Amino acid sequence: MKTKPRLQRRSGCPISIALEIFGDSWSLLIVRDLMFKGLRTFNEFQAAGEGIASNILSDRLSKLEAAGILTKTADPADARRFNYRLTQRGLDLAPVLIEIVLWCARHEDTAAPPSTIRSMRNNRDRFVADIRQRWSAG
Amino acid sequence: MKTKPRLQRRSGCPISIALEIFGDSWSLLIVRDLMFKGLRTFNEFQAAGEGIASNILSDRLSKLEAAGILTKTADPADARRFNYRLTQRGLDLAPVLIEIVLWCARHEDTAAPPSTIRSMRNNRDRFVADIRQRWSAG
Numbered sequence: 244m245k246t247k248p249r250l251q252r253r254s255g256c257p258i259s260i261a262l263e264i265f266g267d268s269w270s271l272l273i274v275r276d277l278m279f280k281g282l283r284t285f286n287e288f289q290a291a292g293e294g295i296a297s298n299i300l301s302d303r304l305s306k307l308e309a310a311g312i313l314t315k316t317a318d319p320a321d322a323r324r325f326n327y328r329l330t331q332r333g334l335d336l337a338p339v340l341i342e343i344v345l346w347c348a349r350h351e352d353t354a355a356p357p358s359t360i361r362s363m364r365n366n367r368d369r370f371v372a373d374i375r376q377r378w379s380a381g
Numbered sequence: 382m383k384t385k386p387r388l389q390r391r392s393g394c395p396i397s398i399a400l401e402i403f404g405d406s407w408s409l410l411i412v413r414d415l416m417f418k419g420l421r422t423f424n425e426f427q428a429a430g431e432g433i434a435s436n437i438l439s440d441r442l443s444k445l446e447a448a449g450i451l452t453k454t455a456d457p458a459d460a461r462r463f464n465y466r467l468t469q470r471g472l473d474l475a476p477v478l479i480e481i482v483l484w485c486a487r488h489e490d491t492a493a494p495p496s497t498i499r500s501m502r503n504n505r506d507r508f509v510a511d512i513r514q515r516w517s518a519g
Contacts, residue, residue: 253431254393255492257485258478259411266406275396293391311488332488339484340396342476347395350449350470 264310265336269295269303271343274329274336277313277375283326284318312336334378337371391415402448402457403474407441409481412467415451416512421464422456427428467515471504 252260265271276282276291289300304327312333316351318324341363347353348360363370390398403409403517414420414429421487427438442465445495456462479501485491501508 255487255490256410256413257482257493259410259431259490260489260491261481261485262406262409266404266409268400268404270491271395271400271404272394275394292394293397331409335484335487338480339477342480343399346473346477347399349473351395351398353395353398355395361487 251373257277265307267303269293269299269306271340273300273303273307273332273338274312275340277327277329278334278337278340278378282329284324285327288327307333329378334375337374338367341370403445403450405441407431408445409440409447409474409478411441411473412450412460413478415467416472416475416478416516421466422462425463426465445471467516472513475512476505479505479508481511 244260252263252291254260265274272291272293272295273288276288280291282288285297285300288304289295289297295303304313304315308315308327311330313327315325315327317352318326345360345364346353348355390401392398398497403412408435410429410431411426414426418429420426420429423438423442426442427433427435433441442451442453446453449468451467453463453465456464482493483498483502486493
């Protein structure tokens, strides 16, 4: 499971370590795009709606790849294009994203479909299992 | 529940909105200090171990207060000192922090006590309930 060597961390606290990996305002949006929206390419991420700048997107993709959260492979049909996929380690972020969605849906006005929120809240484990299944099927 | 007016958001996605509120590498550490370590003052947060710079700490405390995640009140014993407390909205971040801890404990070498991790993993709802109870008692 522990695929990365121990790096120079600001502390051993798991929250601190995790925030050093994905604690910025863009990284988890890329994970969201892969996990929930089925997006796979640089252009798709860039068009995903929040207006990420291409240099920031490029930086975050590299960092997430270095952190073992996603992989980058050449498209079989066009070697100049790359496809990104979540690793198991990236897929394991599903419960983190779900709790963020539930917190936000409870406390802010969001555009999240109420049926999805209900499904996350009432059948959380099932929701995570479905994500894993869709992912392994895709 | 929805205590804040709708702001200019980069999108209506709940993950995006949440990351605009606490998507940086420090804000959730302050929430952690309040929630898990019982810290309450600027000096305590600054000494919490990750070496946060005082200007960054000051900025993040203001933003978290503006976002309704914590409150700042003068210390009854010394009006020049301030105490910080989580709001209900801040306390509701407990499941997010727990899932971050579980992800990190699974995939990285951390200093988290294994007994705490087991308790989070096996009795997650109980763990959250205990946090809420300790908080309302304190």
